[in-house]
Amino acid sequence: MLNFRKVYIVVFIVSVIGLAVIQYQYLKIGLNLAKVQFNTKVGDALQTVKKDLSTQNELTFLMEQAITGNDQYFSLSVDSIQDASKHFLNDFLIDRFLEQGVKTEFSYRLFKNDSIVYLTSPNYVVSENKSLTYPIVLSGYLPERTQKRLILEIQFEDINRYFLSQLNGLTIPSLIFIIAIILVVIWVLRSFYWQQNIITKTNSFINNLTHELKTPVFSIGLATKLLEEKATDSQKPVLKIIREQNAKLKTHIDKVLDLAGLENTKKLITLTKGDFYPELKKIATSFQEISKLEQVNFDYSLEEPPYYILFDATHLENAINNLLDNAKKYTKTDPHIELKAFKENTNLIIQISDNGIGIGKKQQKEVFKKYFRVDTGDLHPVKGYGLGLSYVKEVISRHRGKINLISDIGKGTKVTITLPLKEQ
Ligand code: ATP
Ligand code: MG
Helix, strand or coil: CHHHHHHHHHHHHHHHHHHHHHHHHHHHHHHHHHHHHHHHHHHHHHHHHHHHHCCCCHHHHHHHHHHHCCCCCCCCCHHHHHHHHHHHHHHHHHHHHHHCCCCCCEEEEEEECCCCEEEECCCCCCCCCHHHEEEEECCCHHHHHHCCCEEEEEEECCHHHHHHHHHHHHHHHHHHHHHHHHHHHHHHHHHHHHHHHHHHHHHHHHHHHHHHHHHHHHHHHHHHHHHHHHCCCCCHHHHHHHHHHHHHHHHHHHHHHHHHHHHHCHHHCCCEEEECHHHHHHHHHHHHHHHHHCCCEEEEEECCCCCEEEECHHHHHHHHHHHHHHHHHCCCCCCEEEEEEEEECCEEEEEEEECCCCCCHHHHCCCCCCCCCCCCCCCCCCCCCCCHHHHHHHHHHHCCCEEEEEEECCCEEEEEEEEECCCC
16 A cells, blocks of 8 residues: 555656656747747848838938938937937837737847947847847948948847747646646545545554453353353343343454454464365354254255365355355345355365345445445345455455355345365
């Protein structure tokens, strides 16, 4: 159980990390695609810019005056002309970029080859990241009129943040989903271990309680025996009731302890090699005696010995008695019960069949579960804990055997135990 828990947790952590890495890779691919796309858009926009600036128009004319420092066309100072062309050029560039869907911040510089700067955008800052700088060499009207080799350089700032903001539609939901998965799994694991804890505590409580009950039951039995020796005839029937009921109580306690014991300590079964025939014969004969008293038809047929198997006498005997007990309990009228044992290939087969009420197809899978009982809707239901078959199954599997149940409602039930035979 504990090892499985570790495996689950490791698988979960690895999966979440794997998912996060894949997301990160996707993000990188997305970012690269966004960059390629951005480059194309900017390239297209700059083509238009270059074309528009190569002809004479209001903007290029104003820029020409600003570059040459000529104030004779406008009734303004050179400074004001430069200021105006800065702003008009800025607006012009914004428009061209917007046409291509580029909405991020940028700044520009217009300079000559020998790095004399003529115009800079109002928000110009010097950036170290040259990779996001796009220079274009102007042609046509402006260089011809100014007799200068002019370069317009556009520079984008904080471009990664722009890309990320474009991808936010993907990254934030995927982060939220990963976190949601983590939270749900933690919640499931927590409630699972919480329940496990309760089950363990309940089991050990039942175990302790039944152990505590054993001492008084034993004392009552002893005291009754002592009283019976000197009892008068009128007292004897009463003492008999006490003794019988006490014995019943003891078998109930033993049943619970058997199962609890099997679960608590894995080593409680000690398998020893031997002939199981004498044990089985003993079980069969003593069940036959009880059956006679209770008007139950019981037959047994055992193939000749020996039955060499690895077994724990007490538990295997308990298991078979549990099956016989069920066969008797769940048969209402004219009970016919049969116990068969035979060797088949390398296995010992033990079969217990009855002509009882049977079990429905659906419930057949459930009967081996702890505390499961078929609800017959009976007013006077057969008493039981629903522990018998789960105990039997546990015992048989510890004997490396198999158990199989075939049943038909109203016709009866056949339980087959297969145990591996050993060399003598
Ligand atoms: P316990 O054995 O703990 O006293 P139980 O007999 O109810 O109680 P199981 O032996 O585990 O518990 O059996 C589980 C259920 O399977 C029973 O309640 C019964 O409904 C059904 N069942 C078991 N054996 C038979 C059978 N031979 N015929 C019909 N129904 C059966
Ligand atoms: Mg039972």
